[in-house]
Amino acid sequence: MVNRTHDLIEITDLSWLSLDENQEWTAASLRRTPFVVVRRAEQLQDGGIPVGIRGAERNQRAAARLAPQGIRRSITPYEVARERLWTTLPAERQELPVPRIMDKAAELLKEWHWGPAGSAGFEMVTGYPSLKETSDLDLVIGSSGMIGRRQAEILLRELDKLGPRIDIQWEIEEGAYILRELVNGLTDSVVLRTIHGTRLVRNPWR
Template sequence: MVIHPHDLIEVSNLKYLSLYEDKEWVTASLRRTPFVVVRRADPSADGCIPVGVRGQERNQREAAFLDPKGVSQLVSPYAIVKRQMWNSLPTERRQQPVLQLMDLLAEMMADWRWGPAGSAGFEIVTQYPTMKETSDLDLVIDGSEVIDYAVAERLVHKLEHLGVRIDIQLETRDGAYVLREILERRASTVVLRTSSGPKLVRNPWQ
């Protein structure tokens, strides 16, 4: 089983989840929606998966570890797009500004391997309402191969005119970059977000 940051995991039984602290909102959230998101960190010594629990409030985020035996279902951001999972959301939820964009994005980004992360990805997979009128859209793009800067710039320019703030992370084999940072600083160093922390890198694909 290959697992990457931003993947969503349905937990089969909460006994497989190790929490740093037993907070009331964490337990309530997991009972309501038993999904966790894979976070960018090294596995634990016994091979458990680093995950995060989302609460209803923006500041409610809790780090945890999940025993692989507790994985009931795994959905990547790329799988969300491949299966166009947003189409199974209730009609009224699809009226949220971010969710309204999904069909258009699928058309605009047909040449990319991409997917929604953050609250959009969470709602699409779990069908639990997390999006708001003011929500941003977090996207991940597969950057395992060298990208064409000019093509990426044209994409970012188009996305800027959609009326929703869109943040894009480029996922490479070694970690993730903020796409905008790469485009703005192509002659300088950029931050690579790795499982062991951020690093300054000169060539993203070296």
């Protein structure tokens, strides 16, 4: 099994996790919602997976390493979209701005390999109420080929009409671009987010 950035992993036991820095809230958070998200970082030589832990508050984020034996199941953003997991949320949660636009977003993205990440993906997979009235919608798009600038501009323009701010990461083999940064970029260099950190690379549309 290959675990990729943004995948959500349900863990079997907290003992398989090694935290980079112990924080009081992490154990309580994991007992309540035993899921971690794969971070964009280099895989460890011993097979450990770099993951992140989400707490109840926005500022509660912690880095950790998960032993492969600790994986109960793994869910990708693309599986969330394919299974339309936003439809499984309780009715009152589906009335929040982000879940409310998911069917329309899915229609606009039907020709793309895509899925929700961030707080939206987390709630859709775990059922934990992490979305708020003011939440953005984080999406990932996977592509083995080139996305055209005009194609991206049209997609963002249509998605922006839905209401909540929507941020899209375009995942490629070497890392990820922020699609909006590419569309708005006026320079020859753009930021690529990689497992080794961010770096400036040549704008793929120039």
